[in-house]
Amino acid sequence: MRAQSSAAFRAVCAKRLVKRKNGSADIDKNKRTSGLPSVSIDELERIALTVRRHIIVMTGKAGSGHPGGSLSAVEIVTSLLFAVMRHDPTDPRWPARDRLVLSKGHAAPVLYAALAEAGYFPVEWLESLRKLGSPLQGHPDMHRTPGVEMSTGSLGQGLSMAVGMALAGMLDKSDYRVFAIIGDGESDEGQIWEAAMAAAHYRLGNLVAVLDYNGLQIDGPNKQVMSIEPVADKWRSFGWHVVEVDGHDFRQLLDAFAQAESKKGQPTMIVARTVKGKGVSFMENVVDFHGKAPTVEQVESALRELSSPITGNGAR
Amino acid sequence: MRAQSSAAFRAVCAKRLVKRKNGSADIDKNKRTSGLPSVSIDELERIALTVRRHIIVMTGKAGSGHPGGSLSAVEIVTSLLFAVMRHDPTDPRWPARDRLVLSKGHAAPVLYAALAEAGYFPVEWLESLRKLGSPLQGHPDMHRTPGVEMSTGSLGQGLSMAVGMALAGMLDKSDYRVFAIIGDGESDEGQIWEAAMAAAHYRLGNLVAVLDYNGLQIDGPNKQVMSIEPVADKWRSFGWHVVEVDGHDFRQLLDAFAQAESKKGQPTMIVARTVKGKGVSFMENVVDFHGKAPTVEQVESALRELSSPITGNGAR
Amino acid sequence: MKQGMATREAYGHTLVALGRENPNIVVLDADLSKSTMTKLFAEEFPDRFFDAGVAEQNMVGMAAGLASCGKIVFASSFAVFLPGRCFDQLRMSVAYSQMNVKVAASHSGLTVGEDGASHQSIEDLALIRSLPGFRIIVPADEVASAWATRTAASVVGPMYLRLGRPKSLIVYENGHDFVLGKAVRLLDGDDATIIANGRMLAEALQAAAICRDKGIAVRVLDMHTVEPLDREAVKDAAMETGAVVVAEEHLLNGGTGSAVALVLAEEYPVPIEFVAIKQAFGQSGDPASLLKAYGLTADDIVAAVEKAIARKRQIVSVRRGS
């Protein structure tokens, strides 16, 4: 029942990660974008598939957890860790690393799976998810899990922390970039809008937020529970540069991240339209799989579906 | 040093308040707007002048308090209590009354002054502002002061309470309306945006918010401390009907309130551009008079300035 | 003891019954209605249910506004977010304003389980106990929870119900006659008193049984009401048994044990042992393993009882007067 993954495969991925450490934390700013990784879309899709399989297996094994909102964020997290961000799995606290804050912390499984694949820790750890004493807590814990940048789980806080990190980058004249992933239900939290306002006020061009816009929260569709539309207008009116993409389409995601990088003095919000439960037919758009683990049978059937990459079939 | 005001004058004002109580809390909905008071703009301006004088005298006497943001809201509060709202000073808890929540509670002096002028309690009470045991606390206290609808003082909470009141009105099929006054600095609070989102989601056409947009908070101009621009766009993107007015021009204010009343199924935000400290030359746009009381000499010089109504000289 | 419903489930069912009886009851939730069980009410009374989305602060403000217009408002979320995410709102809009708002917070304590520290409220009592005017009930089982919910609806003013996620063991017979502010003496004995509530009451009863087998006779008090605390029962326990153990699924700081310690410091100082979480956050794990890891089992209570009794014996007290 364990998801396929080989050390060799992980090594390949890890090597492809952008590493431009030149001994010290000093980074040649002019070269920042020149070294973008040569990971092909095909490869990203293969990684995404593995990440999805991990999510299913680990939540199934844990008997609890949040598969729906993990699956919707697979392409977002995969593109960040395997194509966009500058980081080094062998040195998780490298000062000049780009930072990723998973503000919607309940999607920990997608982060753990991607971090394991990137080489931050052994894939075997994934089996311990949510067990007493595990390095992989139910929600991300920066002190227990290598590669987890910030402890989250209480919604709405991550973007503020990302703002703080971006301010520190400016203060230190470091060119690292900060990424935060938030949920649509999470967007109900006022703190998100406090952070949004502050990020624009402080002209944080080094900050990028991604909205995993899967349309569902726990009590139902956003539209019924608490509508956030027109969400792109909201972010624009809060002073952000907004890009809207299909959150399962790597090309669109990579484009959007590149656009964000070229935007100076203004934070960028990537509104990524996604499908909750993406990739597993019986989970897609099913509200209940927000916080319900798959049964043993469901794990098997999901893994059968997840045997070849989903290519370019986008969001809703 | 007491501000001029006579019982007779107050009686006239009180009589002019819309009172359409027909024995029970039952209100003839079709008649709701038919009985708007026949208070002339001239009279409103005279009341505003008296209210301003009270603000100066009472904060001067208290030796502390918030004159700046009280003075900027004088026309807003005066138009609500003397021309727009349906209420009865002799029966502050009349179930069908329109409700006013002063979310920016530090502007208590303007509310107290207007309530006293409207006949909710003796003008003499104003002298006790901020004294131990006074019915007039430093920030509004619904249990101590007749006519104070909600206890406020911690910023950002009043609009949420107003949303709750508006929901109750819908549930009870009562046609009362709910008004909330918020500050521009207060707009930094995330809870304001949570309330904004909820009000639009629940289609609260019976809710009107007024932004006392005086451009200053405690640490300086909004633009420097935490910019809220483009604020009208923000409210629009949060699903509100937005009207922008000169917040010291009664005609524009009354028009905006009438517009709000005709808007069904959508809350209205009136962005009222105002001047902090309005009416007292040495206080206008002076950041420090946010929370500093005038000295004895300043009270006298302010009262000299406040001897005839400010007519139509609008905001910045 | 038989397993019954979780206290949150009994809350949800009782809410529905109350909704039928009283059209004035309004229920709010913050996107957790399936977990807090307010969903049952929402389904039957969609007009009187409002979801605030993931916005606990605004939910509390809405609750206050509704209450100011005469509604009896129940607001629910997880105990870690309500009061944790909206303390200042509960302070101003509810406690200071004396609003008829009932805060029913589910998923309290470590027994939330696998979600881990971010979701395990171990400090909510400390927060609510610092809000003048709030009454606090921590029901131990479905019977107590149903009573607590009904009491919340009938007593005017702010009230806090601390509810749990896992099934609870049944302590009470249906229709047990609780009194707000009066502890229930479930067992009697002279050697020591165990004061417990919520999830820990079942552990306390098990501990008492173990003690009996060891020849130790303990009094067991269900301190279901934490505010107002039953000062008489606490004082009597100290005077009559001379050693007290307080067991709760909460931090030592600010919880029921702190409340008991204050009373005895003022009234009748005796040795107290605390079976509570010492300054540390929770973590992921199944509820049983967590209780064990954090020292919150019947065995831990037994050890505390033995220690308290040993300390009592060390003090030979002659009390004059009282």
Added chain:
Amino acid sequence: MKQGMATREAYGHTLVALGRENPNIVVLDADLSKSTMTKLFAEEFPDRFFDAGVAEQNMVGMAAGLASCGKIVFASSFAVFLPGRCFDQLRMSVAYSQMNVKVAASHSGLTVGEDGASHQSIEDLALIRSLPGFRIIVPADEVASAWATRTAASVVGPMYLRLGRPKSLIVYENGHDFVLGKAVRLLDGDDATIIANGRMLAEALQAAAICRDKGIAVRVLDMHTVEPLDREAVKDAAMETGAVVVAEEHLLNGGTGSAVALVLAEEYPVPIEFVAIKQAFGQSGDPASLLKAYGLTADDIVAAVEKAIARKRQIVSVRRGS
């Protein structure tokens, strides 16, 4: 006692000095920099000062983010809003995450004065004491406040400084040698111990003088550090004087008195009297009238000492062993 600066002023000045010494220090405020005195830092180091506007939640998140990148972050506001308005943020982003964030909260207690209940924090210690990992200092005067601020900058991890609005009476000589977690014994006596901190230390010293005139000899402890509490000093006080009074400008629930009561319940139970705010909110008034109205004056402490001693005498205790 001479009048000196308010503790918040000493904080503001010390911040500037620290800013000169250490480029890593960053200061945040939430639109109250003139009151918290972080304005002094902002003026000298505009690049290292960030105003969050009236958004305490986001301020705490920003503080955590900055701290995660190696900054020593001081975040300030009024004690009623920080922690009150951002408790869950302090919990997750600072305490649980063990961030090097210093929460310096001004305008604590009733002596805020005329602003009234909404601005008078009487429960902030209860909140912070429920956050594992937070150290807490409540300085009594300008000397203690300067030390506390320096200590906050040098000790790694979350720390809370409870500061006051009014001028404070000077208790300490410049350069007094404080130790984090060690109470200062300012006076000695056998009849009872007064434990106090912050604003109430001056009242405690006055009370001790009145007691001396009455022939009562009291020990006075400045419990400047509330977390970690000096358990030894508390226990010694109980053993050596047998009666304890705790005086603080805070609610009884959750404050320094509660911390002391827990220690003595576990270590050495003796009568304790609490000079603190009983379950009630504050109100507008001048500081002196408020302290009087809420029973927080030197005279109230004297009465509490007399009561504690009377209770001690009622208990004839023979303690074996220890």
